[in-house]
Amino acid sequence: xxxxxxxxxxxxxxxxxxxxxxxxxxxxxxxxxxxxxxxxxxxxxxxxxxxxxxxxxxxxxxxxxxxxxxxxxxxxxxxxxxxxxxxxxxxxxxxxxxxxxxxxxxxxxxxxxxxxxxxxxxxxxxxxxxxxxxxxxxxxxxxxxxxxxxxxxxxxxxxxxxxxxxxxxxxxxxxxxxxxxxxxxxxxxxxxxxxxxxxxxxxxxxxxxxxxxxxxxxxxxxxxxxxxxxxxxxxxxxxxxxxxxxxxxxxxxxxxxxxxxxxxxxxxxxxxxxxxxxxxxxxxxxxxxxxxxxxxxxxxxxxxxxxxxxxxxxxxxxxxxxxxxxxxxxxxxxxxxxxxxxxxxxxxxxxxxxxxxxxxxxxxxxxxxxxxxxxxxxxxxxxxxxxxxxxxxxxxxxxxxxxxxxxxxxxxxxxxxxxxxxxxxxxxxxxxxxxxxxxxxxxxxxxxxxxxxxxxxxxxxxxxxxxxxxxxxxxxxxxxxxxxxxxxxxxxxxxxxxxxxxxxxxxxxxxxxxxxxxxxxxxxxxxxxxxxxxxxxxxxxxxxxxxxxxxxxxxxxxxxxxxxxxxxxxxxxxxxxxxxxxxxxxxxxxxxxxxxxxxxxxxxxxxxxxxxxxxxxxxxxxxxxxxxxxxxxxxxxxxxxxxxxxxxx
Ligand code: 6R9
Numbered sequence: 001x002x003x004x005x006x007x008x009x010x011x012x013x014x015x016x017x018x019x020x021x022x023x024x025x026x027x028x029x030x031x032x033x034x035x036x037x038x039x040x041x042x043x044x045x046x047x048x049x050x051x052x053x054x055x056x057x058x059x060x061x062x063x064x065x066x067x068x069x070x071x072x073x074x075x076x077x078x079x080x081x082x083x084x085x086x087x088x089x090x091x092x093x094x095x096x097x098x099x100x101x102x103x104x105x106x107x108x109x110x111x112x113x114x115x116x117x118x119x120x121x122x123x124x125x126x127x128x129x130x131x132x133x134x135x136x137x138x139x140x141x142x143x144x145x146x147x148x149x150x151x152x153x154x155x156x157x158x159x160x161x162x163x164x165x166x167x168x169x170x171x172x173x174x175x176x177x178x179x180x181x182x183x184x185x186x187x188x189x190x191x192x193x194x195x196x197x198x199x200x201x202x203x204x205x206x207x208x209x210x211x212x213x214x215x216x217x218x219x220x221x222x223x224x225x226x227x228x229x230x231x232x233x234x235x236x237x238x239x240x241x242x243x244x245x246x247x248x249x250x251x252x253x254x255x256x257x258x259x260x261x262x263x264x265x266x267x268x269x270x271x272x273x274x275x276x277x278x279x280x281x282x283x284x285x286x287x288x289x290x291x292x293x294x295x296x297x298x299x300x301x302x303x304x305x306x307x308x309x310x311x312x313x314x315x316x317x318x319x320x321x322x323x324x325x326x327x328x329x330x331x332x333x334x335x336x337x338x339x340x341x342x343x344x345x346x347x348x349x350x351x352x353x354x355x356x357x358x359x360x361x362x363x364x365x366x367x368x369x370x371x372x373x374x375x376x377x378x379x380x381x382x383x384x385x386x387x388x389x390x391x392x393x394x395x396x397x398x399x400x401x402x403x404x405x406x407x408x409x410x411x412x413x414x415x416x417x418x419x420x421x422x423x424x425x426x427x428x429x430x431x432x433x434x435x436x437x438x439x440x441x442x443x444x445x446x447x448x449x450x451x452x453x454x455x456x457x458x459x460x461x462x463x464x465x466x467x468x469x470x471x472x473x474x475x476x477x478x479x480x481x482x483x484x485x486x487x488x489x490x491x492x493x494x495x496x497x498x499x500x501x502x503x504x505x506x507x508x509x510x511x512x513x514x515x516x517x518x519x520x521x522x523x524x525x526x527x528x529x530x531x532x533x534x535x536x537x538x539x540x541x542x543x544x545x546x547x548x549x550x551x552x553x554x555x556x557x558x559x560x561x562x563x564x565x566x567x568x569x570x571x572x573x574x575x576x577x578x579x580x581x582x583x584x585x586x587x588x589x590x591x592x593x594x595x596x597x598x599x600x601x602x603x604x605x606x607x608x609x610x611x612x613x614x615x616x617x618x619x620x621x622x623x624x625x626x627x628x629x630x631x632x633x634x635x636x637x638x639x640x641x642x643x644x645x646x647x648x649x
Contacts (some may be wrong), residue, residue: 008508009433010142015382015409016305019294019429025428026440033443034469036584040443041472047286048323049084049362050075051252054279060470062495065486068256069472076250077259077282078155081322082118083250085111091470092299093327096396097144098346100333109144111325114151116246121145121152123244125238128183132157132251135181135261139163139172139203141190142332143409145220145237145503146308151184154259154278155383157251158183160500161261165190165197165591168243169205170272174262176210178273181478185237187220188227193337198634200227255279261479262311263303263415266488267500267519273479274311274417281420282323284473288421288442289320292411293354293383294428300353303329305343305361309456310526312387316356320421335361341372344403345372351380355403356413356523367400373402383428385411388525389557390513396435414438414513417527418489420473423447424511438511444471449505464517465503466496475610483510519613521550521558526591528560533594536587537562540580542570547603547611551596551620559595561620563603563642571598596620598645604630604638615639 021029031617033040041057055072060066082094089522090112097107109117125371136158140146140504146162153160161179164173176184184207190197200219207214217234219227229236253259259278263271289295293302302321306312308330321328329350335343343365347355365372384404386396391412408638409428415421424438425444431439441447448456449463457463474497478485492498500520504512519530530548537546545565553559557609564580566572577597584592604612618627630636 006434009430009435010556011429012407012409014407015294015429018296020296021294021427021430021590023430028426029443030441031352031385034446036184037444037469044287045070045073045283048075048080048282049289054255058470058472062470062497063492065482065490067470067474067476070255070283070469072079073255074252075153075255075279075281075282076253077278077319078118078151079250080286081151081154081319082111082115082280085325086115087447089299089325092325093301093334095144095147095323096301096327096350098329098330098333098350100193100330100337101341102345103337107144114148118151118155119147119246119248120241120244120367121148121237122155123156123247124218124240125152126156126248126419127240127244128218128235130156130158130183130216133159133258134183135159135161136185137161137163137172137177137179137181138181139165139186139199140183140194140199140220140262140308141187141199142307142330143187143220143222144330145187147328147330149320150260150308150314152476153246155250157253157257157261159258162309162314163262164307165199166309166591168586169209170587171554171589172206173209175273176206176214177212178263178270179261180212182213182215184214184217186217187222188225189223191223191332191568193334196223196225201542204228204230211604216400253278256476259293260314262314262417264525265520265532267529269529271529271532272481272488273483275476275477275479276420276473277476280472280474282319284421284471284640285320286323286475289316289324291427291442292413292422292425293356293385295546297324297325298353299325299327300349301329302349302354302356303331303347303352304356305335305358306356306387312422315421327415335365340365340368341376344373344376345383347378347381347545348376353380354383354385355381356385356387358388359386360389360524360555360557362386362391362395362399365557366395370402378403380403381408383411384408385413387413387415389522390515391436392581393435400435409433412436412438414511418475419471420475423467423471424513434510437506437512439510441511444469445510447503448496449503450493450496460505460507462502462514464493464502465499465511465513466493467499468496469603471498521560523558523560523591524556528588528592532588533560533562533584536592537564537580538580538582539587540583542576543580544564544568545603547613547616548594549617549620551612551617553595556595559590561596561598562594563600565600565603596649598642598649600638600642600645602635602638604642606632606635607634616642619643622646
């Protein structure tokens with residue numbers, strides 16, 4: 001096959017000319033990283049500054065699960081992201097901020113300014129009583145203070161738990177309780193797409209919902225809205241800022257001391273508090289940023305459009321770029337406000353060298369045609385990237401042609417909250433690309449495919465994606481629940497890390513991630529557990545039962561399809577549909593709003609009462625021809641009525 005979607009795109013000439021890693025170097029380094037991991041990592045760890053250089057590299061086991069890297073090393077992540085750049089980069093921008101409102105002034109913090117600001121913030125946290133090891137919940141919009149707050153926590157050894165500022169009070173409360181977080185950092189309000197978002201109000205509600213008692217709330221003034229402050233508990237950052245020094249020592253941390261917790265959805269139960277530690281995470285994000293974005297010591301601007309509430313924002317807005325001494329762009333807004341050319345207008349204005357976004361955004365922008373892109377000067381760009389979900393070849397080709405002018409490399413980076421940083425991705429100067437493939441593993445990564453019984457599948461094939469060995473950036477546990485960590489990732493296939501993703505491995509050794517094989521949805525690049533949405537639906541008094549599955553959605557990648565059985569005597573009508581959508585938004589947040597609510601008097605169940613999700617998925621996908629064996633159903637006629645209901649939608 002040789003049409004555009006199956007073609008191989010060589011390393012562009014100008015990338016080859018400047019790259020820090022060509023094909024031979026990649027192959028040699030990759031081979032060495034597997035053959036002699038100890039030697040390899042001993043050579044690489046100098047990418048970060050250590051207070052005490054570790055003597056031990058990887059020390060890990062998947063059965064029982066016990067993962068450690070660099071365990072006798074001592075360092076501070078904030079020092080690495082800020083202080084160590086002061087001699088050479090004090091006046092270079094560290095953070096460039098673009099507001100939601102295109103007419104509002106941008107803000108630049110140089111490394112020297114970032115240092116002073118982070119020190120002040122750290123001192124303010126200390127004055128509130130925050131100590132090493134304390135969990136601090138951060139619920140902030142995309143403003144420079146979000147990065148400052150994270151780095152301030154890291155500086156004093158507090159463990160940040162950033163919660164995406166689109167999550168509801170209930171969702172925040174659950175995360176405060178799980179982390180037993182005594183302190184919260186928030187803002188009066190956020191701004192997105194011309195709307196304001198009531199953050200302080202949500203935090204007040206969350207504190208009411210939470211069991212755990214919150215001792216202190218630090219509030220950043222952003223929009224200037226008048227928000228109620230609770231005496232003795234709440235204080236303003238700008239007030240505290242006046243009273244603290246701009247000097248704060250960076251706490252020496254053991255490499256295995258926790259750096260942060262980040263909640264993410266799983267296939268069952270409540271969101272999981274993925275825990276990352278200091279040394280391994282920092283080495284991994286620093287190294288992957290450098291190689292995947294082909295970063296020379298050039299002080300250029302990097303733009304990752306993610307929100308700091310997701311792992312992509314942690315690793316490739318804050319830690320990876322800053323640890324490398326890059327300038328990082330933080331954008332408060334959305335791709336289509338005030339118009340659909342906003343991303344491209346921001347590129348023309350701030351002139352980033354690298355641009356990293358999600359396929360869902362590209363699909364939405366692609367629909368608007370080429371003109372909004374073509375009217376802007378994108379000549380600063382030397383590399384494009386994607387993350388968060390599989391990219392369909394059409395979107396890849398559009399990105400390549402219209403944003404990349406057929407001359408920029410595209411890095412399709414596969415990774416997860418649990419992996420800390422990128423695991424499978426092209427290195428732009430080393431690996432020819434194929435549209436839709438994340439291509440080859442990064443140094444130290446050993447992907448493999450297994451079948452349902454856990455047998456390795458060799459050669460070109462499809463299967464469940466596992467990783468055979470550990471890497472420094474791997475999550476160490478789920479906060480407070482190591483048992484669940486072991487069960488979720490290491491029990492399906494003994495001795496292997498199970499990613500939850502399916503993948504194809506082609507004849508050239510390229511990896512093509514096909515998406516989740518478990519009950520996790522990927523909606524606009526955001527992870528959501530079907531169980532979470534179901535639990536919100538059945539929380540409604542008029543709902544007897546609910547089952548939620550994903551289905552293909554043009555823009556979002558996956559949409560949320562809900563089968564709902566109302567209680568006896570209740571009609572599944574438009575009013576109930578609206579109530580249920582509102583209920584899910586209230587429980588989780590707007591990102592979980594159902595796309596389809598399909599009322600049904602019954603769900604397909606086995607005789608033992610198990611809901612047959614496989615059938616529900618096929619029906620939601622409008623794929624009625626391959627429902628498989630339905631004879632084990634307690635009442636096979638349910639399927640016909642569901643199909644009829646689907647066809648009528
Ligand atoms: C970084 C991030 C992880 C899940 C992952 C997979 C999907 C991410 C992808 C991709 C195909 C890519 N995913 N990147 N699928 N190609 N380049 O997104 O973390 O929010 O934890 O989601 O996202 O299904 O398992 P997270």
